[in-house]
Amino acid sequence: MRAVCWEGREDVRVQSVPDPQILNPRDAIVRVTSTAICGSDLHIYDGFIPTMQRGDVLGHEFMGEVVDVGRDQSRLRVGDRVVVPFTIACGACFFCREDLWSLCDNSNPNAWMAEKLYGFSGSGLFGYSHLYGGYPGGQAEYVRVPFADVGPLKVPDALSDDQVLFLSDILPTGYMAAENCNIRPGDTVAVWGCGPVGQFAIRSAYLLGAERVIAIDRFPDRLALAVSGGAEAIDYSRTDVPDALRALTGGQGPDACIDAVGLEAHGTTLDAWYDKAKTSMFMATDRSHALREAIGACRKGGTVSVPGVYGGWLDKFPLGAAFAKGLTLKMGQTHVHKYMPRLLSLIEEGRIDATSIITHRASLEDAPELYRTFRDKRDSCMKVVLSPGASSAHDAAPGEMAEPGGGSR
Numbered sequence: 001m002r003a004v005c006w007e008g009r010e011d012v013r014v015q016s017v018p019d020p021q022i023l024n025p026r027d028a029i030v031r032v033t034s035t036a037i038c039g040s041d042l043h044i045y046d047g048f049i050p051t052m053q054r055g056d057v058l059g060h061e062f063m064g065e066v067v068d069v070g071r072d073q074s075r076l077r078v079g080d081r082v083v084v085p086f087t088i089a090c091g092a093c094f095f096c097r098e099d100l101w102s103l104c105d106n107s108n109p110n111a112w113m114a115e116k117l118y119g120f121s122g123s124g125l126f127g128y129s130h131l132y133g134g135y136p137g138g139q140a141e142y143v144r145v146p147f148a149d150v151g152p153l154k155v156p157d158a159l160s161d162d163q164v165l166f167l168s169d170i171l172p173t174g175y176m177a178a179e180n181c182n183i184r185p186g187d188t189v190a191v192w193g194c195g196p197v198g199q200f201a202i203r204s205a206y207l208l209g210a211e212r213v214i215a216i217d218r219f220p221d222r223l224a225l226a227v228s229g230g231a232e233a234i235d236y237s238r239t240d241v242p243d244a245l246r247a248l249t250g251g252q253g254p255d256a257c258i259d260a261v262g263l264e265a266h267g268t269t270l271d272a273w274y275d276k277a278k279t280s281m282f283m284a285t286d287r288s289h290a291l292r293e294a295i296g297a298c299r300k301g302g303t304v305s306v307p308g309v310y311g312g313w314l315d316k317f318p319l320g321a322a323f324a325k326g327l328t329l330k331m332g333q334t335h336v337h338k339y340m341p342r343l344l345s346l347i348e349e350g351r352i353d354a355t356s357i358i359t360h361r362a363s364l365e366d367a368p369e370l371y372r373t374f375r376d377k378r379d380s381c382m383k384v385v386l387s388p389g390a391s392s393a394h395d396a397a398p399g400e401m402a403e404p405g406g407g408s409r
C-alpha cells in the first residue's frame with residue numbers, strides 16, 4: 001500500500017510499504033477514505049518529537065471503511081464506516097474506566113520510554129513516534145486499528161467524511177480545551193492560536209455558555225474565521241496582548257485562557273526570541289511564549305487550559321505568577337473516546353460545522369508538498385484533508401494542472 005512516511009526532519013515521502021495485518025484478535029483493518037494533516041504532525045515534521053524512526057508511517061486523524069476484523073472483534077463488521085480516535089485505549093484498565101482514555105495503561109508497548117521521561121506513560125497514539133508506541137498512522141491506504149472494539153465510532157451514511165473526520169482529534173481537542181475552562185454563564189475566554197483547535201475551542205466555549213471569546217493570532221484569515229465564529233480578534237503582531245485583554249475585560253483579565261499554540265509558539269517579545277534561540281541550539285525543548293502570556297493575562301483565580309502540545313522542559317515558566325494568582329492549570333492529550341458520541345450528536349443537530357476549517361484537499365501522493373505548504377502557512381493553509389483514493393495533482397492530464405500551491409480548488 002501507499003503511505004506517508006517520515007524520513008527525517010522536513011522530509012516526508014509517500015512510499016510503498018507492506019499492507020497492515022491483523023495482529024491481535026480485537027484488531028480491525030480500516031481502508032482509509034479521508035485523513036488529515038494535524039498541527040501536531042508539524043512538530044514531527046520540524047524535528048521536535050523524539051524517537052521517530054525513518055520509514056515511520058504518519059497520521060493520526062483518519063476515517064474509513066472496515067475491511068477486516070480479528071476473531072474476537074465483537075462490535076465492528078466488515079463494511080462499517082468509522083472514525084478512529086487518535087488515542088488508542090483498551091477500554092478495561094483503571095484509566096479507561098475513569099473516562100481518562102488518553103491515559104490508558106495498556107496501549108503503549110513502549111511505555112518504558114515515556115516512564116523514563118515522564119514517570120508514567122500515556123496511551124499509545126497512531127503515527128506519533130515510538131515514545132507513543134510506534135503505531136503506523138493513518139496517512140495511508142490502510143491502517144491497523146488495535147482495540148477496535150473500543151475506539152472507532154460508527155458514523156451515519158447521511159454525514160460526509162468532511163463533517164465527521166475531525167472527531168478523530170481536533171474537534172474533541174478544542175471541545176475539551178473549552179470544557180477544561182469550567183465556563184460559567186457570563187465568562188470571557190481568551191484563546192491563543194486560531195488554527196483548527198483554536199477555532200473549535202472558540203465555538204465550543206460558546207456552546208458551553210461563554211459570553212465572550214477573544215481570539216489571538218497574527219494571520220488575518222485565521223482571525224477572520226474566528227470572528228465568523230463569534231470571537232473578538234487581537235492581532236498580536238500589531239497589538240500588545242496583555243494590555244488589550246486588560247482593556248477588553250474592564251481591567252480584570254479573562255476568566256479563562258486557552259493555549260492552543262503549544263511548543264512552537266511564535267512571538268514578538270523578548271522572551272519569544274530567547275526561546276527561539278535556545279531551542280534552535282537544542283538547549284531547550286519547548287518554546288512557551290503563548291503559555292507564559294496566558295498565565296500572565298488570566299484573571300486571578302482563573303483557569304489556563306492547554307490543548308497545545310508540549311513535549312519536554314519549559315524554560316522561564318512563570319510558576320510564581322500562576323501561584324500568586326491562584327490559577328488552575330488543566331492540560332493533556334484529549335480523551336477522544338469520551339467526547340466523540342456527544343460531538344457527533346452536535347454535528348447531526350447542525351450545532352457544530354466542522355467543515356469550515358478545511359482549506360486544502362488533495363491526494364495522499366501530494367502529502368509532501370502539503371506538509372510544507374501547511375507548515376509555512378502559505379496559501380492561507382489551515383487544514384489539509386488527503387484522500388488516498390483521489391488522483392494526484394501531479395497525475396493531471398496536460399491542461400488540467402493544478403494551481404501552484406496544490407489542491408486549493
Ligand SMILES: [Zn+2]
Pocket residue numbers: 038039040041060061086169170
Ligand atoms: Zn491531530
Ligand SMILES: [Zn+2]
Pocket residue numbers: 089090091092093094095096103104105106107
Ligand atoms: Zn485502558
